Amino acid sequence: MTSIESITLELADEQAARNFYKAVFGDDAPIRLRVSDAPTSGFRGFTLSLVVSQPSTVHELVDAAVAAGATTLKPVAKSFWGVGGVAQAPDGTIWKIATSAKKDTGPATRHIDEVVLLLGVDDVKATKEFYAGRGFEVAKSFGRKYVEFASPEGTIKLALYGRRAAAKDAGVSADGFGSHRIAIGSTAGSFTDPDGFAWEAQVGKD
16 A cells, blocks of 8 residues: 655745754654745645544644744634544644544643645546555545545645645645645655655655
């Protein structure tokens, strides 16, 4: 099974980003960083979702991000599916933190159960076929609206959403152009997908 092994965020100020992510995640940030001056503006076409175990952990992570300089796009709130909030890091990356639990079962932590890379794409069906052709196994598919791929334990999950729907879910305008400012390391090799997302070859974990 093809898997995502790493996410690298490309940004202008690496040290500032390291300071931010250390303040939020400590030494366990689920991403890598590298410098880039590629032009970019507006919505970059992706969000990173962190699935956690309980509402207090959602609050803990969102509060830590905002205290470190993030902008709140959607405040933490309850919904029919659980509890979640969305924040945008100073480097522009949009983070969604959520849990399906409605009540806490223990003290707040910053433990992350799952990381999901959500790509906002122009044609969900065509992009699903593109990734299936590179070894990604479809786990859930809702026509042209949403696709989720299976992922081995301990790796990053890939999901697809229409670009406008992804932007709306994040609480931002769908307008944007230039670099996505992200590189995805996987066992599928090096390629660029139909929406311009860059993938890099990386050996899977033993």
